[in-house]
Amino acid sequence: MxxxxxxxxxxxxxxxxxxxxxxxxxxxxxxxxxxxxxxxxxxxxxxxxxxxxxxxxxxxxxxxxxxxxxxxxxxxxxxxxxxxxxxxxxxxxxxxxxxxxxxxxxxxxxxxxxxxxxEDDAARMIRLLQSAIEELAHDYLLSKQEIEELVTEVTRQVSETWLRDMYRAGSATNSDDDRKRFAYNYFDTTCQRIVAKRPKVTLPDLSDVLTHINTITEDVSVPVDSAPNDGPTAEKDIQPACALD
Structure with a gap:
């Protein structure tokens, strides 16, 4: 020292x-x-x-x-x-x-x-992912609860490695559309599982539908003879507002 x-x-x-x-x-x-x-x-x-x-x-x-x-x-x-x-x-x-x-x-x-x-690649991929999730929610008509379930799954799946896979999906063409499509297709199966939980809607038998249609038609039909005749329905009962010379 x-x-x-x-x-x-x-x-x-x-x-x-x-x-x-x-x-x-x-x-x-x-x-x-x-x-x-x-x-x-x-x-x-x-x-x-x-x-x-x-x-x-x-x-x-x-x-x-x-x-x-x-x-x-x-x-x-x-x-x-x-x-x-x-x-x-x-x-x-x-x-x-x-x-x-x-x-x-x-x-x-x-x-x-x-x-x-x-802009960081990760930030860019997150922006494209958000757009893909919005399209999925619109296409599947997801409810608020279903969207929350989808977001939970997205949060669980997305990582740094996943974002790199997403970027690589568009590397060949350098296309953000391909990267967005990768995200859309990846979580499309998730949306299918979510909507599969919805209550099933069963259509009635055709005979029941026809019976109800006939009932409604009979209820709203009015016989011609029952129409009132005391009103100005006849041509002779209609008086002109003024006379022309």
């Missing part, structure tokens, strides 16, 4: 920077590898989502490294004046704290900025 000055200090800092750059590059590569697979091979995320995730990861790692240096310097300075802790321990504690805080702040900040520029 001896003090280093001049060229030796410059070389020491240069080695730290190089080692941190190498470490950061390896870290970013490891964090990005799954996204490369999902975008290039599985095709269940978009390249725009890959780019967004990469930018967030780079920001998080970069700010984490910066936070380590700043925290280590601050921790060492504080540790030098605090008994027992000392410069070395204070530097390590400060570095860890700075790395954690810096990385978290960088990740959250980068994602907040990019969310305004690029």
């Amino acid at each position: 001896a003090a280093v000055y001049g060229a030796a200090a410059v070389n020491h800092v240069a080695k730290l920077v190089r080692s941190n750059i190498i470490t950061s590059t390896i870290t970013i590569t490891l964090m990005t590898a799954p996204d490369v697979y999902h975008a290039a091979i599985a095709q269940n995320i978009s390249w725009s989502q890959f780019t967004k995730n990469l930018a967030v990861n780079i920001s998080g790692v970069t700010t984490s490294v910066g936070g380590w240096f700043a925290g280590a310097a601050a921790g060492a300075a504080i540790g030098s004046v605090v008994p027992v802790i000392g410069t070395a321990v204070g530097g390590v504690i400060g570095g860890l704290a700075g790395s954690l805080l810096g990385g978290t702040a960088g990740t959250i900040g980068a994602k907040a900025i990019l969310d305004n520029l690029v």
